[in-house]
Amino acid sequence: MPESPTRRVIEARAALSHALGVAEAELQEARSRHLSAANRRDRMLAAAQRQKVTLSAQRDKRLHEIDQGRRDDRAALAAALADAARRAAPGAAASPWDRWHPSPALPAAAAPQVRVGRVQVPADDDVPALVALLDRGHVVIRGDDGRGDVVVAALLLRSLGTARPGAVHLTGYDPEHLGGGLAGFAALATAGLLTLVGPGELTALLDGLVDHVRRINETVLAGEHASLRALAAATGRRPEPWRVAVLLGSGHADELSRHDRGQLDRLLRTGAACGVHLIVRGLTVADRAGVEVIEAADGDRARLSSAGDLPVRLDEGPPLPTITTTCRAIADEVAEGPAPLALSSLLPDAEWTATSAAGLVAPLGDSPLGPPVLVKLSDYPPHALIAGPSGTGKTNLIYAWMGALATRYSPGELAFYLLDFKEGVSFARFAPGRRDPSWLPHVRLVGLNVNTDREFGLALLRFLGAELRRRADAAKQHEVTNLAELRAEDPQGSWPRIVAVVDEFQVLLAGRDAVAAEAVDLLEDLARRGRSQGIHLVLASQDVSGIEALWGRPALVAQFSLRIALPRARRVLAEANTAAEGLPRYHAVVNADSGAPEANRVVRVPAAGDRDGWNALQHRLWRRRPPDLPPPRLFDGDAVPRLAASPDFAALASVPAETGAAPVALLGETIDVAARSARMTLRRAPGRNLAVLGTRVDEACAVLAAAARSLAAQMPPGAARWSVACLDPDASAAVEELKGVLPHGDTGFYHAADVAWLLEDAAQEASAGEPAARPHFLLIYAADAAGGDSAALRRVLRQGPERRVHVLGWWRGAALLRETLGGPSSRTDPIGAWVALDAHGSELNAYYPGARPPVWYPRPWRGLFFDRSVHRGAEVIIPYGPS
Numbered sequence: 085m086p087e088s089p090t091r092r093v094i095e096a097r098a099a100l101s102h103a104l105g106v107a108e109a110e111l112q113e114a115r116s117r118h119l120s121a122a123n124r125r126d127r128m129l130a131a132a133q134r135q136k137v138t139l140s141a142q143r144d145k146r147l148h149e150i151d152q153g154r155r156d157d158r159a160a161l162a163a164a165l166a167d168a169a170r171r172a173a174p175g176a177a178a179s180p181w182d183r184w185h186p187s188p189a190l191p192a193a194a195a196p197q198v199r200v201g202r203v204q205v206p207a208d209d210d211v212p213a214l215v216a217l218l219d220r221g222h223v224v225i226r227g228d229d230g231r232g233d234v235v236v237a238a239l240l241l242r243s244l245g246t247a248r249p250g251a252v253h254l255t256g257y258d259p260e261h262l263g264g265g266l267a268g269f270a271a272l273a274t275a276g277l278l279t280l281v282g283p284g285e286l287t288a289l290l291d292g293l294v295d296h297v298r299r300i301n302e303t304v305l306a307g308e309h310a311s312l313r314a315l316a317a318a319t320g321r322r323p324e325p326w327r328v329a330v331l332l333g334s335g336h337a338d339e340l341s342r343h344d345r346g347q348l349d350r351l352l353r354t355g356a357a358c359g360v361h362l363i364v365r366g367l368t369v370a371d372r373a374g375v376e377v378i379e380a381a382d383g384d385r386a387r388l389s390s391a392g393d394l395p396v397r398l399d400e401g402p403p404l405p406t407i408t409t410t411c412r413a414i415a416d417e418v419a420e421g422p423a424p425l426a427l428s429s430l431l432p433d434a435e436w437t438a439t440s441a442a443g444l445v446a447p448l449g450d451s452p453l454g455p456p457v458l459v460k461l462s463d464y465p466p467h468a469l470i471a472g473p474s475g476t477g478k479t480n481l482i483y484a485w486m487g488a489l490a491t492r493y494s495p496g497e498l499a500f501y502l503l504d505f506k507e508g509v510s511f512a513r514f515a516p517g518r519r520d521p522s523w524l525p526h527v528r529l530v531g532l533n534v535n536t537d538r539e540f541g542l543a544l545l546r547f548l549g550a551e552l553r554r555r556a557d558a559a560k561q562h563e564v565t566n567l568a569e570l571r572a573e574d575p576q577g578s579w580p581r582i583v584a585v586v587d588e589f590q591v592l593l594a595g596r597d598a599v600a601a602e603a604v605d606l607l608e609d610l611a612r613r614g615r616s617q618g619i620h621l622v623l624a625s626q627d628v629s630g631i632e633a634l635w636g637r638p639a640l641v642a643q644f645s646l647r648i649a650l651p652r653a654r655r656v657l658a659e660a661n662t663a664a665e666g667l668p669r670y671h672a673v674v675n676a677d678s679g680a681p682e683a684n685r686v687v688r689v690p691a692a693g694d695r696d697g698w699n700a701l702q703h704r705l706w707r708r709r710p711p712d713l714p715p716p717r718l719f720d721g722d723a724v725p726r727l728a729a730s731p732d733f734a735a736l737a738s739v740p741a742e743t744g745a746a747p748v749a750l751l752g753e754t755i756d757v758a759a760r761s762a763r764m765t766l767r768r769a770p771g772r773n774l775a776v777l778g779t780r781v782d783e784a785c786a787v788l789a790a791a792a793r794s795l796a797a798q799m800p801p802g803a804a805r806w807s808v809a810c811l812d813p814d815a816s817a818a819v820e821e822l823k824g825v826l827p828h829g830d831t832g833f834y835h836a837a838d839v840a841w842l843l844e845d846a847a848q849e850a851s852a853g854e855p856a857a858r859p860h861f862l863l864i865y866a867a868d869a870a871g872g873d874s875a876a877l878r879r880v881l882r883q884g885p886e887r888r889v890h891v892l893g894w895w896r897g898a899a900l901l902r903e904t905l906g907g908p909s910s911r912t913d914p915i916g917a918w919v920a921l922d923a924h925g926s927e928l929n930a931y932y933p934g935a936r937p938p939v940w941y942p943r944p945w946r947g948l949f950f951d952r953s954v955h956r957g958a959e960v961i962i963p964y965g966p967s
């Protein structure tokens with residue numbers, strides 16, 4: 085059946101309804117899906133929002149952390165920079181001007197950098213802008229002139245304030261009178277620390293600096309050190325000042341010639357190593373290493389090449405009063421000169437530990453190059469010649485040298501013999517004195533005030549000659565040739581090196597007399613042979629140039645190969661060697677090669693003259709002296725010796741009378757090293773009488789008193805007969821004193837009234853057939869006054885000694901003695917010994933062998949003694965003074 089429409093409608097409707105239902109369902113589902121999607125989206129959006137907030141918070145936090153870290157880093161960096169800067173620029177190198185004062189570094193310390201401003205970094209710390217000038221480089225200033233001046237003044241003042249006074253020398257070139265901040269430094273000129281050069285002098289200035297650099301390189305650095313800074317670090321000393329040259333050009337391109345430009349270039353390249361530093365403004369200088377370029381400008385616009393692009397704010401300049409007072413103080417201190425070196429700088433760490441077998445080595449001071457200058461006495465150089473005009477420190481130098489030697493070598497290694505021909509007592513400190521009993525243990529002899537007793541110089545040379553022979557004999561015995569070998573072969577022997585110092589030795593060699601002639605011969609022999617026997621001569625003089633006795637003997641001069649010249653000393657160095665002329669105070673040139681210029685060494689000598697400083701040293705060594713060491717022999721030409729203190733007198737008394745030895749009369753002290761007495765033996769033989777000649781009562785009485793005392797010391801009571809005749813009332817006091825000396829029962833005293841009786845008696849005794857049982861000593865004061873009784877006296881003189889009758893008489897003149905003897909043609913041999921006081925050499929001709937009279941110029945408290953039985957020539961003696 086066909087389908088009905090209704091059916092079809094129904095079916096369509098059903099289908100539609102189904103479709104609608106499906107659609108509804110789908111819509112429903114879609115809606116629900118949409119809703120959940122919307123929900124999800126909302127959730128996601130909310131989550132995303134939350135995430136965003138978290139992220140942003142995290143980002144903010146991180147950003148904050150980064151910021152903080154950078155701030156911390158920056159602050160740490162700035163603090164480190166500031167700290168490093170403080171160390172690079174301590175004290176006066178950077179301190180603010182209101183608290184500024186000089187703070188000189190130690191001489192050898194490297195120069196600090198100096199502050200000119202502040203590097204503008206965003207940090208709390210003040211980071212100073214530093215410039216490396218001294219010891220390091222140069223500075224070129226560009227930009228604003230006023231600001232530039234301030235920088236120059238700051239650089240100079242800080243450099244001066246951080247160096248020792250005098251260690252920085254300034255030179256200023258300022259042709260346009262720009263000032264350049266130099267004005268306040270004018271006071272330095274008074275001490276030679278500032279030189280200003282004007283227009284046209286730039287070439288000379290640059291040439292001078294280049295020459296200076298060359299000199300430093302050649303003579304100071306000498307290939308051993310790369311720079312003065314390195315030298316100072318290695319040696320601890322800084323021998324040369326820094327030289328800072330401020331060059332203020334006008335800004336014109338043609339201001340420098342080609343030559344100048346070359347020199348400037350050379351200085352910029354090589355100057356800093358030699359302590360030459362330039363501060364340049366207004367001259368064209370290319371940027372280069374070692375040159376700090378400062379762009380001077382106000383505010384934060386200044387720049388320093390070493391600070392890169394960082395802005396720099398330049399400091400205000402130093403106040404003018406700070407500059408001027410500092411400069412004046414530096415100039416004053418420099419003008420005053422350096423503080424003297426102390427003697428302690430020469431002393432060794434351990435005393436008395438050195439051996440002198442091979443020589444004597446000791447420092448004499450320090451050299452400008454730093455190390456101490458060692459001076460040697462040995463086989464070469466064996467002897468020294470020292471010269472220096474009065475007041476230049478010759479005596480001080482000898483003291484310093486002796487101190488350096490005496491602390492290194494023990495008295496067993498070194499012995500000093502010291503002689504001073506100067507009027508004064510410069511060597512007295514080494515001998516025991518009334519106030520200070522100490523002595524320098526090495527000193528064996530001190531001769532003072534010997535300027536009129538040149539014989540003492542001879543005595544020393546003879547003594548050294550004898551010692552030389554003793555050493556040469558010992559060397560021969562041990563079959564060796566020099567002291568070092570002798571000491572090795574004879575280790576138990578006492579062979580110290582001997583250093584004989586003769587100050588103002590020209591006095592000994594002056595004149596053409598016998599003393600000078602013998603002295604030169606002895607010196608030459610000693611100088612030639614002493615070198616290998618450890619005997620060293622040190623001769624000093626204010627001026628050696630005119631000592632003909634020296635220069636006339638080239639062989640003698642040649643032995644003195646160690647030369648020491650004090651400022652302005654003449655001729656002591658080789659002829660072309662003028663090093664002594666420009667020496668500063670308290671310096672010396674030491675030259676161990678006979679003065680050849682290349683052997684010059686300049687030494688700054690410490691002060692050794694100060695008594696207190698010396699005494700401390702001497703006392704220390706004195707307390708350490710070997711217990712059996714005797715004090716030195718002190719010969720003082722101004723002192724009167726005493727018989728009681730004479731070693732020969734002490735020895736006499738200990739000789740027993742029974743030995744039968746002929747009696748010995750001591751007459752005075754000889755001028756010699758051992759303080760020997762002049763002695764005359766009164767043996768039974770013709771001529772054994774003594775005549776004292778001259779008008780000087782005290783001295784004549786002193787000679788006779790010594791003779792009487794010394795004879796009496798050998799003669800026990802009863803062993804001799806004594807007769808004392810006083811014919812001059814001026815002698816009565818001396819005669820009176822003899823009453824306490826001569827044995828009472830054996831002595832008769834006579835005057836003019838009864839002398840005839842004495843002489844008659846003695847004449848009879850003198851012509852007796854047999855000699856007297858005991859000696860008879862006639863002491864006759866003013867024997868020439870015996871007058872009519874001189875015939876008897878003559879007989880006693882002629883015949884007495886063989887019969888043990890001896891006259892010890894004083895005649896008031898040589899001619900008066902001749903009268904006693906029988907007139908001008910009489911024989912003089914009854915006078916076997918005489919002491920001439922103020923009788924001149926020519927008057928003594930008759931009593932002296934040979935055709936020529938003795939050389940004798942009478943002088944106070946000295947006599948000329950001649951004993952024909954022992955002497956070849958007469959010798960000078962010093963009468964003993966009152967006991």
Ligand SMILES: Nc1ncnc2c1ncn2[C@@H]1O[C@H](COP(=O)(O)OP(=O)(O)OP(=O)(O)O)[C@@H](O)[C@H]1O
Nearest residue numbers: 424473474475476477478479480670689690691693
């Ligand atoms: N190196 C030194 N340091 C400090 N002062 C010194 C030095 N050398 C010498 N003097 C001082 O200089 C003065 C003269 O010195 P010294 O007596 O040594 O000179 P001199 O050349 O021996 O003189 P003269 O020959 O007239 O005696 C003394 O007061 C001494 O203290």
